[in-house]
Amino acid sequence: RLCNRSGSVDHHFTHMPYPISGNLVRGVLNKGDVFESTGDIMADDCSGQLSFVRRAGDNFRWQNKNASCLELEELILKFRGVRCCAVYPVPHPVSLHRVGMAAVELLGDMIDTVTELWVNHLSLYLSHHTDTPPSFLRLIRSLPLLETGKPDKQTLRREGWEGVEGVYRLREREGGEEGWFYQLDSCEMSRENSAEQLR
Numbered sequence: 001r002l003c004n005r006s007g008s009v010d011h012h013f014t015h016m017p018y019p020i021s022g023n024l025v026r027g028v029l030n031k032g033d034v035f036e037s038t039g040d041i042m043a044d045d046c047s048g049q050l051s052f053v054r055r056a057g058d059n060f061r062w063q064n065k066n067a068s069c070l071e072l073e074e075l076i077l078k079f080r081g082v083r084c085c086a087v088y089p090v091p092h093p094v095s096l097h098r099v100g101m102a103a104v105e106l107l108g109d110m111i112d113t114v115t116e117l118w119v120n121h122l123s124l125y126l127s128h129h130t131d132t133p134p135s136f137l138r139l140i141r142s143l144p145l146l147e148t149g150k151p152d153k154q155t156l157r158r159e160g161w162e163g164v165e166g167v168y169r170l171r172e173r174e175g176g177e178e179g180w181f182y183q184l185d186s187c188e189m190s191r192e193n194s195a196e197q198l199r
Contacts, residue, residue, distance in 0.1 A: 024036055058089075059098075060088075060099050060132075061098055062099065062131075065132055067100060068132075069087040069100065071130075072100065072102065072130065073085050075130055076104060079122055081110050081114075082104055082105075083106055084143050085103070085105070085151075086143055086151035087100055087102045087134060088100075088103075088153040088156055089157070090160050090161060099134070099135035099136070100132070100134035101134055101136040101156075101160075102134040103143060103156050104138065104139055105141070106139065111139055111166075119168060119180075119181050119183075120181070123180045135170050136169055137167070137168040138161065138164060138166055140166060167183070167184045168182060168183050168184065169181065169182060169184055
């Protein structure tokens, strides 16, 4: 969403091919005008009402497709045992493209008893409901939260997947189809890091 300096909403864009200085965008509607990019993507209806869609940048790539973090979060939250979920982009260990990572907080003490079978059921559930799954899955005891109560995705992005416990990676089947998540161990992480350094 773009808000002018007085705070009123004039227009919203998902692509901004205009001169940008910090979060200020100039010359959008008329020469000399100045807007502030808040980072929110809004949609309007036929009556002119605006509604929030997602934050700009809350997407990732899966097999040359753009995927919405918000849509994937809503899907994972419907799976049994999930208390809270945050989906966010992280760099792929080799290609450095933005791929999806889902941090999942489970109900109660499930994280102490979660089995590979549960993770496989989640893999199967996602394969039947989306064609843009996350490349990484992280089971976390408690999601970091902002003061607003929303998951702190900036902290989760910084932590990434390297050297973090409870991280699973999606293994693709032949033909590019979705496969099962498998847990990354220290050896696997070392191989991924070596591949990234060679690149």
